[in-house]
Amino acid sequence: MNTVTEARLAAERHVLDILSAAEAQVPASPAAFSRRSFLKLTGLAGGGLVLAFWMGDEATAVAAEAVGGAKAFAPNAFLQIASDGTITILSKGPEIGQGIKTAFPMIIAEELDADWAKVKIEQAPINPKVFGRQSAGGSRSIPTSWDQLRQAGAVGRAMLVSAAAAEWKVAPTELSTEKSFVIHKASGRKLAYGALASKAAALPVPDAKTVALKDRKDYKIIGTSINGVDNRKVVTGAPLFGIDQTLPGMLYAVYEKCPATGGKVKEANLDQIRALPGVKQAFIVEGNGRPTEVMPGVAILATTTWGAFSAKRQLRVVWDETNAATDSSNEILAKAQELAKLPQGPGVVRADGDVDKALASAAKKVEAFYSYPFVSHSPLEPMNTTAWVKGDTVELWSPTQTPDPALGLVANTLGIPVDNVKINQTRVGGGFGRRLMNDYACEAAQISKQAGGIPVKLQWTREDDMAHDFYRPAGFHAFKGAVDGYGKLTAWANHFITFTVDGKVPSNSANYPAEEFPAMLVPNYRVTQSLLPLGTPTGPWRAPRSNGIAFAVQSFLHELSAAAGRDHLEFLIDVMGEPRWLEPKTEFALNTERAIAVIKLAAEKAGWGRKLPEGRGMGLAFHFSHAGHFAEVAEVSVDRAKRLTVHQVTVAGDIGPIINMTGSLAQCEGAVIDGLSTMFGLEITIEAGRVQQSNYDRYPILRQGMHIPKIESHFIQSVYPPTGIGEPSLPPVAPAICNAIFAASGQRVRTLPLVKSGYTLA
Amino acid sequence: MATVRLNVNGQNRVVEDVDAQTPLLWVLRDSLGLVGTKYGCGVAQCGACTVHMNGNPVRSCQIPAAAASGAAITTVEGLAKADGTLHVVQQAWMEHDVPQCGYCQAGQMMSASALLAQNPKPTDADIDAAMAGNLCRCGTYHRIRKAIHSAAAKLQKKA
Numbered sequence: 013m014n015t016v017t018e019a020r021l022a023a024e025r026h027v028l029d030i031l032s033a034a035e036a037q038v039p040a041s042p043a044a045f046s047r048r049s050f051l052k053l054t055g056l057a058g059g060g061l062v063l064a065f066w067m068g069d070e071a072t073a074v075a076a077e078a079v080g081g082a083k084a085f086a087p088n089a090f091l092q093i094a095s096d097g098t099i100t101i102l103s104k105g106p107e108i109g110q111g112i113k114t115a116f117p118m119i120i121a122e123e124l125d126a127d128w129a130k131v132k133i134e135q136a137p138i139n140p141k142v143f144g145r146q147s148a149g150g151s152r153s154i155p156t157s158w159d160q161l162r163q164a165g166a167v168g169r170a171m172l173v174s175a176a177a178a179e180w181k182v183a184p185t186e187l188s189t190e191k192s193f194v195i196h197k198a199s200g201r202k203l204a205y206g207a208l209a210s211k212a213a214a215l216p217v218p219d220a221k222t223v224a225l226k227d228r229k230d231y232k233i234i235g236t237s238i239n240g241v242d243n244r245k246v247v248t249g250a251p252l253f254g255i256d257q258t259l260p261g262m263l264y265a266v267y268e269k270c271p272a273t274g275g276k277v278k279e280a281n282l283d284q285i286r287a288l289p290g291v292k293q294a295f296i297v298e299g300n301g302r303p304t305e306v307m308p309g310v311a312i313l314a315t316t317t318w319g320a321f322s323a324k325r326q327l328r329v330v331w332d333e334t335n336a337a338t339d340s341s342n343e344i345l346a347k348a349q350e351l352a353k354l355p356q357g358p359g360v361v362r363a364d365g366d367v368d369k370a371l372a373s374a375a376k377k378v379e380a381f382y383s384y385p386f387v388s389h390s391p392l393e394p395m396n397t398t399a400w401v402k403g404d405t406v407e408l409w410s411p412t413q414t415p416d417p418a419l420g421l422v423a424n425t426l427g428i429p430v431d432n433v434k435i436n437q438t439r440v441g442g443g444f445g446r447r448l449m450n451d452y453a454c455e456a457a458q459i460s461k462q463a464g465g466i467p468v469k470l471q472w473t474r475e476d477d478m479a480h481d482f483y484r485p486a487g488f489h490a491f492k493g494a495v496d497g498y499g500k501l502t503a504w505a506n507h508f509i510t511f512t513v514d515g516k517v518p519s520n521s522a523n524y525p526a527e528e529f530p531a532m533l534v535p536n537y538r539v540t541q542s543l544l545p546l547g548t549p550t551g552p553w554r555a556p557r558s559n560g561i562a563f564a565v566q567s568f569l570h571e572l573s574a575a576a577g578r579d580h581l582e583f584l585i586d587v588m589g590e591p592r593w594l595e596p597k598t599e600f601a602l603n604t605e606r607a608i609a610v611i612k613l614a615a616e617k618a619g620w621g622r623k624l625p626e627g628r629g630m631g632l633a634f635h636f637s638h639a640g641h642f643a644e645v646a647e648v649s650v651d652r653a654k655r656l657t658v659h660q661v662t663v664a665g666d667i668g669p670i671i672n673m674t675g676s677l678a679q680c681e682g683a684v685i686d687g688l689s690t691m692f693g694l695e696i697t698i699e700a701g702r703v704q705q706s707n708y709d710r711y712p713i714l715r716q717g718m719h720i721p722k723i724e725s726h727f728i729q730s731v732y733p734p735t736g737i738g739e740p741s742l743p744p745v746a747p748a749i750c751n752a753i754f755a756a757s758g759q760r761v762r763t764l765p766l767v768k769s770g771y772t773l774a
Numbered sequence: 775m776a777t778v779r780l781n782v783n784g785q786n787r788v789v790e791d792v793d794a795q796t797p798l799l800w801v802l803r804d805s806l807g808l809v810g811t812k813y814g815c816g817v818a819q820c821g822a823c824t825v826h827m828n829g830n831p832v833r834s835c836q837i838p839a840a841a842a843s844g845a846a847i848t849t850v851e852g853l854a855k856a857d858g859t860l861h862v863v864q865q866a867w868m869e870h871d872v873p874q875c876g877y878c879q880a881g882q883m884m885s886a887s888a889l890l891a892q893n894p895k896p897t898d899a900d901i902d903a904a905m906a907g908n909l910c911r912c913g914t915y916h917r918i919r920k921a922i923h924s925a926a927a928k929l930q931k932k933a
Contacts, residue, residue, distance in 0.1 A: 109875030109912045239871040246876035247864040249810015249850035253877060256809040264804070289775065289793060318793065318800040321816075392814045392822055392877045392911045441812075441877030442911050474815040674871045678914070682874055685913030708819035708909065716915050717902030723916065 017335065019301030020274065024513050026304045027482065027520040027551050030417060030448050034150030034552075035638070091120060091168055097192060097206030099126050102136040105157075106148040106413050107242070108443035109682075110738045111675035114241045115154065116161060118671055122233040123165025123226060126205070127192035133241045138435045140416040146437075147414040149448050149552070151638035151736025154671060155600075158733055163220040168212075170223045175211040176203050228669060235729070237674035242439065252439040254411030257398040259467040263292055265459050266320040267470060268327055269309040271479055272701030273548050274301075275336035276308045280329040285312055288326060290319030293463055297455075303482070303549045305425045305454040313463055317471055324473070337547025337701035344486065345383070347544055348509045352381050352490035357507045357540035362526040365536035367492075370503035374494030376575045381490050382564035384764040385695040386483040388703075389553055390711060393441020394477040399456035400467035405432040406460070410453045411440040418450040425454040426461055444686075445552040449482055475706045482551025483696055483703075485511055485522035489564040499576035501587055503536040506565070511546035519546055521556040528561055529602065529636055530569065532594045533587050548698055554686060555739035558637035562743030563691065563750065563764060566633040570751045571760065580632050580751065581615045599732050602636040606666045609728050610634070611643040614664035617726055618645035627651055628659075629755025633747035640740025641666040644684075646721075646748040650757040655774040656766065658688060658721040658749060663741055668734040670727050679737045680725035687745025688721070689714035692766045692773065719773050778839045782806060783852025794840035799823045801839040802849060810850035810880045814909070821908030824881035825849050831888040833907075850880035853887060863887045866925035874912035882908045886922050894929050896922065 092100040101120050107113040117133045120126075136143055145156055169189055176194035177184040180201060188195050192205040228234075245252055270276070277296045285294040293313040299306040310329055314320035351357070371377055398409040406426060412418050415435045423430040440447060456470035472480075488509035496502045511519040518524070524539055531537055553559060573583035591605035611634050615621075620630060627649050634643040642665040649657045661684045670676045693712045697704045705711045714720065725741075750761040763769060776794040778801065780787045789805045797816075802808045802825070811834055814822030818833040825834045826848035853861040860868070863886050873879050882905070889896055889904040896904065901922055910918070 107875075109873075111874070237871070239868060240873055240876075242876070243868045243871065243873055244860075246873045246879055247850075247860065247867045247883065248854060249808070249880050251809045253812075255813065258807070258809075316792075316796070316800060316804045317813075318796045318804070322793070390911060391875070392812075392820060392909065393875070394813070440875060442875045444911070471813075474817075474820075678871065678874055678917070681916055682913035685915060686911075689913070707817055708815050709817065713909050713911060714913075714915075715907075715909060716905040716918065718906075720915050 017301050020303070021514055023302040023304040023549070024520055026302070026421070027449070030149070030414060031521065031552050031556065034147060034152055034448065091124070091164055093168065093205055093209040095206050095209055097130050097204055098132055099124070099130055099192070099205070100132045100134060102134050104136040104143045104146050105153050106146070106415065106437055106440055108148050108413055108440040108447065110148060110153070110679065111240060111672060112148060112153050114238055115671045115675060116157065117241070118233050118238055119158065119161040120165040122231055123162045124168045125189035125191065128233060128238065130192055135437055138415040138419070138437050140419070146416045148443060149413055149445070151640065151739045153736060155639065155733065155735045162225050163223065166223045166225055167218060167220055170218050171212040171215050172205055172208050174215050175208045179203065179211065235670055235673060238672055239674060253393055253441050254396045254398070254409060254438040255393055255441070255471065257409040257438060257469065259398060259400060262398070262467040262469055263313040263315065263463070264317045264320045265311055265313045265456070265468040265470045266324045266473070267297070267309050267311050267455050267459065267476070268324060268329060269307050269480055270331045270333065270336055271703070272333055272336035272338070273303060273307070275331040275333045277310060278330040278332040280310050280327060282310070285323050285327055288323045290314045290316055291323050294323070295462055297458055297462060300425065304449055304451055305421055306451070306458050311459045311462065313459070313466070313468060320471070321473060339546055339548050339698045339701050341386070341697040341699065344544060348383070348488040349381070351509050351542045352488065352507065354507065354542070356505065356538070357509070357542040359541040359543070361508070361524045361539035361541055362531055363538045367503050367505045367536045367538040370536035371492055371494050371505070374502060375497040377492065377494045378571050378575050379492050380568055380571060380762055381488070382568065382762045383488045384486060384560045384563055386486045386698065387553060387690055387694050388478055388481045388483060388696050388705070388711060389444040389446030390478065390713065391442025391444055391446055394474050395452035395472040396470055397453040397456035398467065398469040399453070399460040401426065401457060401460040401465050403465070404428045405434070406457050407434045407436070408453055408457060409436045409438055410450070411438045411447065412450055412453060413440065413443045413447040414450060418453050421450050421454050422457045425458055444554045445556060446481060448552055474708070478706055478711065479703050482520070482549045484553035484559065485519060485550040487522070487560045487564070489568070491564070491568045493568060493572045495572055495576040499578045501534055501572060504530060504534040504538070506539045508539060508541045510541055510543060511550065512543035513546065515543070515545065518543060519550045521552045522550055523557065524561070525557060527595065527601070528558070529565060530587060533589065547701055555637050555742045558635060558743040562633070562635040562637070563746040566635060566744065566747030567750050567761070570631070570747070570754065574754070581611065581620055584611055584632065584634055600639045600735070603641070606641045606728070606730060607634060607636065610641045610664040610666050613726055613728060614643035614645045614662050617664065617724060618647065618660070618662035620645060627756055629752050629757070631748045631751025631753070631755055633744040633751055635743040636740070637743050638739045639667070639735035640737065642741050642744050644744040644748040646752040648749060648752040648756055649774070650753055650759070651774070654769070654771045656753065656771050657719055657774040660722040660724065661745065661748065663723065663725040664728070665725070665737070665741055666728040666730050667737050667740070668732045669729045671734060676727065676737050677725050680741045681723050683742040684723045684745050685714055685720060687742045688749065691746035691749065691764050692771070695765050695768070776840065779843050780839070780847060781845065782808065782847045783849060789839065792839060795838045797835045798825070798837040798839050798842045798847070799834040802834060808849050808851050812877055812880055814878070819909070820878070821885060822878050822881040824884040824908065826884060826888055829888065829891060831885045850884060853883065861887060862925045862928050863890065863921070866921035866928070870917045870921040870924065872914050872917040872921050874914055878908060878910045882910065882918055886918070886925070889922070890926060890929060894933070895926050
């Protein structure tokens with residue numbers, strides 16, 4: 013194993029922090045959000061009502077600075093109502109394609125009873141002291157903001173009602189609101205919000221806890237379909253994305269790093285590069301050894317992107333690879349296969365009951381080895397950031413999923429105070445977890461600094477993007493499972509073979525959650541792990557951990573139901589057992605009643621049990637992740653030549669109430685296609701520490717025309733608070749399709765991607 | 775270094791002091807400030823850089839700027855009419871709420887509008903053939919297909 017530097021480990025810890033923050037559980041009870049209050053602010057040009065809303069009392073006075081006024085608690089978003097009736101709502105989180113810029117304002121507008129046609133939406137500035145969490149990750153945007161946004165709208169509405177009540181000298185209880193009007197039904201009078209805004213602004217702000225929130229049955233905006241608020245800008249090619257940013261006097265930068273993580277620059281043909289047309293500067297960047305910030309490399313600055321790209325092709329760097337990654341996918345597989353022969357791994361993730369005893373006395377035992385590969389995020393917009401260092405301050409324009417932690421990372425990179433870092437959030441051309449990291453932002457800042465404070469746009473090539481990812485870690489599972497004479501699941505052992513940087517704990521997103529399905533559902537349950545050294549960085553990829561684990565676990569579960577001779581639908585429902593929360597007092601745990609409901613719904617909608625012609629089959633898989641309960645049924649055909657057609661995937665999910673129907677359906681469609689694309693054809697392989705795929709020609713993402721299945725999605729809008737949808741609909745896709753392949757052909761898929769086993773898309 | 779004369783979205787543009795081999799993509803983006811056309815792969819694998827050259831969809835990352843001289847180039851910024859009326863494809867994209875992250879959609883719409891100009895009533899197979907060069911990492915393929923069919927229907931009505 014290579015020498016692992018402290019910097020490398022610091023980067024690992026940072027990713028873990030990001031993931032923990034992204035997946036932090038919010039309290040189940042709104043009462044836990046005590047001391048919530050709202051601040052009324054003045055100073056809106058042309059009059060009107062401005063409400064700042066916030067949570068907690070730890071960050072005082074910052075709010076006032078943000079809007080220039082009174083001292084108060086720190087707000088985390090703003091609602092403004094102008095005298096002309098225009099309602100402006102700031103959306104605080106990054107838009108990465110998950111639709112949050114539309115969904116957040118829908119929640120506020122609902123409780124405000126706003127006329128959506130008069131709502132204007134703007135991206136909030138990045139300032140976590142004012143806005144709180146501003147990251148997009150872990151499918152947590154909605155659950156962490158639900159109460160806060162509803163109360164913001166409701167307080168605004170209450171003040172407008174009070175203003176109207178004073179105007180008409182009637183009790184507020186006699187008034188109702190609808191589409192930006194306060195209405196007094198008894199007298200037939202109505203007043204527009206715009207006309208009331210200045211009067212409302214003169215009133216005291218009520219305590220949010222005293223303001224009633226709507227019953228779900230009264231929702232008029234939440235649950236409907238509202239198309240993306242920036243769609244017009246997208247379809248007209250407006251400059252929205254990170255790559256579209258420009259500054260006066262800006263140079264275009266590229267950055268070449270060692271293809272094996274951790275290599276340093278020994279020498280480079282910098283003089284030759286500096287002489288190339290359009291090249292203004294070329295220099296070595298030492299970096300701080302953290303893959304999450306700046307690794308060593310060579311920066312080239314030119315007057316155009318093409319000038320920089322062309323010069324990069326002429327660049328010759330001799331790397332010192334003393335401490336660089338030497339990983340080999342072939343060796344990793346060989347070692348994993350060897351380790352799989354052990355009865356169990358040295359690390360215990362969870363051990364319930366007595367697995368060995370249950371296996372020994374079982375009526376039927378099944379053993380199987382599953383594996384899935386490293387994969388890349390490959391968002392279509394390659395990593396980039398525009399940065400301008402001025403003295404000991406820096407301003408950045410960055411397509412990041414995590415602008416708030418980026419502030420600290422950039423500050424650390426430059427050695428400046430965090431308050432001297434300003435980040436402008438751009439639209440993000442795809443996240444998928446890649447942009448939870450901010451390495452490209454730190455690099456841009458460092459390059460601008462070393463260039464002498466020139467504004468630079470750092471643009472990675474697609475090849476850079478594929479070579480320097482935080483890959484979804486590969487995973488290997490050696491399973492043993494058993495059913496008793498009644499066909500009941502009695503034992504489950506999973507020896508998980510995964511990776512480590514420090515030799516002690518699993519690499520990022522390569523750990524096994526102790527509560528992952530079917531933990532707590534099998535009396536004798538054991539997950540152990542073995543760790544293989546890995547120098548290449550890993551990280552969260554859409555539905556981290558579950559995206560790989562679900563394939564192995566939900567496929568192996570099907571092997572057990574098949575061994576028991578039971579129908580998988582009936583078996584899965586039996587495994588869930590009595591209705592209960594598996595972990596009490598948290599609505600972020602698996603609830604067996606919700607699980608059974610989605611399993612039944614998916615089966616019913618897909619026509620489970622229907623007689624199918626030869627060579628055609630259905631597969632069912634459930635998985636719980638990111639607080640979402642999802643079951644999916646795939647219907648496929650497979651011929652003797654392993655030509656596969658995925659006819660349909662039926663999705664059934666429970667994430668509580670749906671905020672935006674079109675957005676939620678889009679996330680399910682995207683998850684099914686992402687899931688199929690990845691399980692069918694995608695694999696990153698590494699040799700000598702170097703990723704072997706460099707562009708889409710060898711990383712064939714699914715295309716139009718590649719028999720993309722019909723997708724039908726159904727939601728159970730249960731009574732629980734809403735949770736996110738970006739991730740949980742993805743994990744069941746691969747096992748549902750693999751279970752369907754088994755039903756259609758009798759062939760069990762235990763290795764992904766499918767192309768490795770000779771499958772083609774018909 | 776050379777001077778390249780281009781006709782982009784109906785306007786004659788002169789780009790001075792440019793490497794004649796610079797791909798059209800980068801001349802559009804860096805020299806002319808038309809950033810709607812996107813860079814995704816640089817090797818004609820993703821289609822994000824698709825523009826029209828004399829009405830045909832081309833990957834602008836593969837066309838040297840000098841080779842585009844004299845041709846009529848249309849980018850996503852030129853799809854709508856000068857008065858802001860959106861192209862039927864843009865309208866359909868909005869109606870069907872196609873974009874997720876939106877990064878690939880300029881290229882998708884340029885391929886789709888070229889398809890409809892040549893084949894006003896495309897079948898699913900026609901769509902597959904015309905659109906296979908445009909990757910969407912978010913997986914908006916169903917909505918793209920629906921939007922193309924609905925744009926085609928609108929064109930039929932107008933005709």
